[in-house]
Amino acid sequence: MDLALKPEHKAFADEIRAFARANLSPATREKTLSGKHYDRDDHMVWQQALGKKGWLTYTWPKKFGGPGWDVTRRFLFENVLAEEGAPRILPFGPKMVGPVIYTFGNDEQKARFLPGIRESTVSWCQGYSEPGAGSDLANLRTKAERDGDHYVVNGQKTWTSYAHWGDWIFCLVRTNTEAKPQEGISFLLIDMKTPGVTVRPIIMLDGAHAVNDVFLDNVKVPVANLVGKENDGWTCAKFLLANERLGIAEVPSSKRGVSMLRSISDDPSMAEKIADVDLQVQALEMSELRALSAMALGGAPGPEVSTLKVRGSEIQQRIAELAMEAVGEYAAPYQPGMLFHDSNETPVGPDHAPPAAPRYFNMRKTSIYGGSTEIQKNIVSKMVLGL
């Protein structure tokens, strides 16, 4: 056992850092560090730079065009990028649909979709939740009916992050209404430009627009866009959820959050609260490293990674809460210009004040999305503890 980095890993970290400094736009970096909202270009320009270097899909094995990095390199990559203020990589292509396609898709699908994901020339979004199917995802009702070599899709997806930026959406749809809920679901790729697809924004409590309703009204989707077998989509869904839970702990950005907290507060009783969340982040990081290390010895992410998601979301919330506590009453002024636009307004209060409360409000989502905390605990209770 050893925590120390080998010389080649140190060189690797330096290489990542140099790359980030050369390729990340200062404006985007500034948005990260001050907690402002990104626009589509902030993500795409940065992701395309990573794509060109072959690093965007850094978790992929070599045979699908990933760099085939070991656990240590992935760890360093994520941490250095977070330290440098890079936006997080939008997971819908590289971490969600990409691995589903290379695991369950056919060769044509791999050839057709993987390059666009690797290079970030195509923006993906996720069509999972529905108004009546949140925690109970298998209850989804969006129907896909076979009509010759097409499916005709009708229904509604909700909580679709960045659907308004999306070129493609991957959807869970019902292809058999007679079978048990989990057994009649298929995994379908849909071009957002197809007639019948409508996107409606949902404005969040902090005033931001990140998620949407997506309406599907007689949308024609070629059968060639079905991934895996018909009615076997639940297998893809579970695979994707387990993968998602691993990265969702967001340790590197929480580490950045802890440094941010220390930089805005020097009150001694705040210092202990910050120390406490700092230690929570360290515990989470070690737990994640232990899970990754077990995976490196040949294992898929097990259901216990659900606990990483639970803790990760609580920590993100706690950091946002402490940041607001540090700002005090100056968290009250609502300054949308400072948050969503590159406005030159002078902030009321310190520079870090405008995003404090909106971020606190917004971060409440982390214990709800990607399978709520309650659902994650159900998973662990059943799959790990056998209750």
Added chain:
Amino acid sequence: MDLAFTPEEQKFADDVRTFVRANLPADVRDKVKNGKHLGRDDYMRWQQALGKKGWLVYTWPKKHGGPGFTPAERYIFENICAEEYAPGIIPFGTKMVGPVIYTFGSEEQKAKYLPAIRESTVWWCQGYSEPGSGSDLASLRTKADKEGDHYIVNGSKTWNTMGHWADWIFCLVRTDSKSKPQEGISFLLIDMKTPGITVKPIIMADGGHEVNEVFFDNVSVPAANLVGKENEGWTCAKFLLANERLGIAAVPQSKRGVEALKDIARIEQDNGRPLIENQSFAEKIADLEIQVTALEYTELRVLSAMAHGGQPGPEVSGLKIRGSEIQQRITELTMEAVGEYSAPYLPGLLWQGTNEAPVGPEYAHLAAPRYFNTRKTTIYGGSNEIQKGIISKMVLGL
């Protein structure tokens, strides 16, 4: 609405204080003040003094021989007794079986049992839980079979508090095993001297003996000892549980506990200064005090609603939950204040009242056993999970 006491209430407070100072035996007061364990006689001497004054059953209405206190008077009485280090009144007679008897019992039963409860000449205990029936009380299996003018009782009860000191026990027993669980239960009074009753101690995590298992082996109980109707004991049980939950919040005791904690934090040293000057620790005490205040005002609101004619509703479950958590927190912080000097385990001093010198200050050896023992408060009287279940169902309609 008014928080201030009226002149009459202030005079009442003075009367209570004068009475307690004149009648609480000094050795009992010292034991309570120093957190020592009390013997049967310690409780009895104090309760009998209260009984003579007519105050032991201070929650009872006048027509059953209680003083008929207003909610304000009850509040004053409880608080002053706690401030003056009086032992807590043992609830089994006064707050549990007494009200059941005057609410559901026959005239003969009232005449036979209530005076001795009022005067504390008889010690009662409770036979509710069984090894297989804890939270799920209605699944109890101790059987009472009718045989002529007697019931023959067989089975066992557990978590029986102070049964080794008791003269009588009130029991829930199954008189009909065919009906639904709640519908075949009866409420029976049993003399502990009846042949066939055995009491076996249960030793607690802190090494102490306060609870027992009670075994019934063909115990013959006169049918006259049945309270209420046969198979309707669940009604008595529910009535009793709701009453129990009210006092169980133990607000006056917790207020006293916070003061004791502050005294310890003034003595204990931290970097050459009294611990109470340590900001983190002072904030923990402040947080606790605020919790006690919130609980106290919630209880006052409930009492006030009852004074305007209401029974304690299911929302009193909330008082039990918070009250028990607060009691635990007090012991936790006390142990934190004592620090590593909580580690020595001195059972002689703790249980037998030997003259062994304590290690460190007098209060140190009590800190950890108290903390361990007080874990019971969120379990007994209906665990907090059960209380939340009650609120969820009865108050919130979930």
Added chain:
Amino acid sequence: MDLSLSDEQKQLQEQAERFVRDKYAFDARRKIAATDRGWLPENWAQFAELGWLGMSLSEEDGGYGGGPIETMIVMEQFGKGLVLEPFLPTVVLGGGMIARAGTAAQKEALLAPMIEGKKQFALAWLERQSRYNLADVSLKATKEGAGWSLSGQKGVVYNAASADQIIVLARTAGSARESKGLTLFIVDGKAKGLSRRDYPTQDSLRASELTFDKVSVGADAVLGKVDEGFGVVEDGVDRAIVALCAEATGCMDAINAATLEYIKTRKQFGVPIGKFQVLQHRMVDCFTNAQEARSMTLMASLKIDDKDPVVRAKAASGAKVQIGKSGKFCGQSAVQMHGGMGVTDELSVSHYFKRLTMIDLMFGNQQHHLTRYSNLAMAA
């Protein structure tokens, strides 16, 4: 970076598991706790035979060249069995401090017999007023010819009654609570002028109050340098904390396993109580807490040999905060989910709970280490 155990380490783990399984069934432990010593000489002899008493010492010191990971592996299993033998005071604290600060003569006289199982140690640092400040020492050592004379008191000294040598932290210069001016002395357990009051602790270990009345020691009794004992004791305690964290991790695994088993079998309302979501989620929180405790213990075990003392101190304090938090959560939850049975002496659960509670209080509780960590992090 590599977080997997080597083959030798896996063997050690199996060995320790086997020891606990064979020798520390719940009733067997009760019997050991009731003996005069509070531990069994035959178990101690077995530790020596298995090489555990010297495993973390370097080969020059007569050990087997292991380190904190080996200590972690063994202590974790000890936690599972609530093992009573004084491994922590003798090997981790005493042996470790002598190995790091002792002279060649001290090492020769003390370490070799310790490894063979023939000597035990205790560390006497705490005083009535010290709380968790290692420098709050008033026991005085004054020059007496070539040697020293010690007078004063020490409290809650674990294993003092069985210790052949007691390492005593004494003030040789400076004022109260000053870290400079403290010196460590190796004092014979039977020295003239040293008296003890022995007692059991809440978790069935043995400790003592010590009174030193002009106890004379030679110049060769000084461990490390005169007036510079603080660094040695701070480092020794930090290492002991990490070992203690591993023990706590084992306790948590055991108490969680017992609780899980209980809620799967205890039936109320016609179903195992583990079918109720309230208990399921609490059980999951216990599981998560134990995972975090294991992670922080591992982190600290990997960092406690770091060259930078600040890194070591932060690692130890960080892990101790987690252990305090997780231990309390798992302990309190286990008792609650066991219901009345959890507060009796009859089941193992209350015994694990008591040990976890005492571990939090030892060498500084959660609050103390949070403050210490916070101050170190702010200074960085």
